[in-house]
Amino acid sequence: MMLWGGRFLQKNNPLFKKFNSSLDIDFRLVKQDIFASIAWxxxxxxxxxxxxxxxxxxxxALNFLLQSVEHDPDLILKSDLEDVHSWVERELVNIVGVxxxxxxxxxxxxxxxxTDLKxxxxxxxxxxxxxxxxxxxxxxNISKKNVNTIMPGYTHLQRAQPITFAFWCLAYxxxxxxxxxxxxxxxxxLDISPLGCGALSGTSWNxxxxxxxxxxxxxxxxxxSLDSxxxxDYVIELASIASIGMIHLSRFSEDLIFFNSLESNFITLSDEVTSGSSIMPQKKNPDALELIRSKSGRVIGFLMNILVVLKGLPLSYNKDMQEDKRGLFDxxxxxxxxxxxxxxxxxxxxINCSRCLEAAxxxxANATELADYLVQKGLAFRDAHHITGRIVLRAIKENVPLENLNLNILKTYCNNIDNDVYGYLTLESILKKRNSKGGVSFQQVKYAIENVTKDFDKY
Incomplete structure (x- = not known):
């Protein structure tokens, strides 16, 4: 049964009928269509x-239909009708007649x-x-357990300044x-009903x-009604929000893939979410994270798709809009x-806390702290930056941390350096000083965790 057949003398070509059908996609709206039909x-x-x-x-009869599709979700797909609306109406007529x-x-x-889609x-x-x-x-939960787990923070995938694992969690x-x-x-x-707007100009019924x-x-x-x-817009908006959300998950995945690598060894992923190699017995691959990272592309792709579909459409409804559901559902x-x-x-x-600390x-990562120390000793920051860079080169050459360089060696680069410098170069000291709001200090991280816990149900 077609909802529009009276105007036509010939039957649709089977190829067009299949091409025009959306039942294989919009069957997912059957509960909403039945619910909206009862309200109507x-x-x-x-x-x-x-x-x-x-x-x-x-x-x-509509409630009976609802029970039927809940019992057999694929019931609708056994039909050759054009869409879910046709199916509901045909089944309703079969039950109650005219x-x-x-x-x-x-x-x-x-x-x-x-209405159904909303x-x-x-x-x-x-x-x-x-x-x-x-x-x-x-x-x-992880942040609460890892307030004191020190690890390197990165810029350009280079170790930059020390942070804590809890601080990393709080960022996400x-x-x-x-x-x-x-x-x-x-x-x-989204929470605004379009039902009753008719085809485009409203309804003549009361x-x-x-x-x-x-x-x-x-x-x-x-x-x-014309706009309704x-x-x-709500499809575009949800597609956009999903794209941003998937970007967040993709970045999270990339972080953990890197942390899980043997080169980093900051974390170990569970066997439940990893797989092995068909040829290399030693491998344990972060497949779940890699799939999350790749699936973000498909979600972002739909956002581009729906924007292009809608950008040239005149008011009001056009069949092009049938393409909004497949990508949105997915x-x-x-x-x-x-x-x-x-x-x-x-x-x-x-979490391998000892390895995280060793990497930090x-x-x-305390090079910035050494430059700031020199500024406190009266040097201009640019000069302090240059001197610190030279000291870092010396430490790299000797394969030791900055804090392990002898004071006499440090003084060859700047005579203003005294024995108190070593107190500035500890990781704990560096973290403690980052005490501005949103900073990485233990105090700020604990404060942030308390706020997230307190406001957890707010979001």
Missing amino acids: SKALLRSNILTEEEQKKIET IGKKLHTGRSRNDQVT LWCKHKVICLFKSIKNLKGAFL IEMLNRDIDRLKDAYRR INRKVLAKDLGFASETKN VSDR SLDTWNNCLLMSTLILENID QKSY
Whole structure:
């Protein structure tokens, strides 16, 4: 049964029929379509288009359909219909007869499909909130256990200044908080019902869209029907947020891949999330992290895809918009799955604290501290920077840390250096001095952990 067949004398070519169909994608919206159809039947009852008996029969039949698809999710895919809306209407008519044909009064697939998609997106955003929160919890637990685990921080993948593993965890918590903020902001714009806008210009039937929106669980109703049926800003926005979120997970993955390498040996990944080599028995590969890193490309790709699809479309609805769902479903599913996998990875890593400390000690990460020491002794920073660079070269030549150079050697580079310099060059001293808000000092890290713990449910 086609919803538009009366105008046509010939049947569709089978190739076009298959090409035009979206059922293999939008079947995922069946619960939302049934839920929205029940709400619409109540709106038709309030408008005296349906009698109480008719509405009750329709609602009962739709609930039966819902139970059927919950029992067999692939039930819809056994059909050769055009889309999920056609399937629901046909099955409804099969159950209640001609009464079912009244349901579409005043409603278009244009406002129907965007309503269904918005309802699906609302549910998915709530799932994403939970997954992000769980990953935050994993980062928080590790940070609490590793406040004193000193490791090198990097710029340009070169050891730069000492940090702690807890400080590294807190950086990713900040990223996840921004992801949550973006989702909350998007949810506010998403939570507006387009149902009742018809094809593009509204409906001529007496539909109370405010009550309808409330029945659907939306905060309010849209204000312009022409915009409502053609609006896919929420798809772009969620695709953008997912892309940013996946970039965060990709950077996290890259960090852990590097930390897990034998060259770093800062962490050991669990056997649960790694695999081996088919030819090299000694290998233990970080496959889960590499897959997260690669899947980010597919999510980012959909963002570009939907932007290009929508950029040249005139108002209002165009069939091009059928291409919004496949990529959106995949992007949000992928992001959620990668969040779950990242949590599993974090919950099962072992941190090699002694190796982290050794790497920080051998990285000349205290060179900035030596330059600052010379500034306190009266030198201009540029001169102090140059002298420190020369001292680092000497330490590299002798293969010792800066703090192991003899005072007499240090004085050959600058006579202002005294025995008190060694107190400045310890890793603990360096960390302690970074006590500005957001800094790496033990005090600031503990303060940050306390705040994250206190505000955990805020995000």
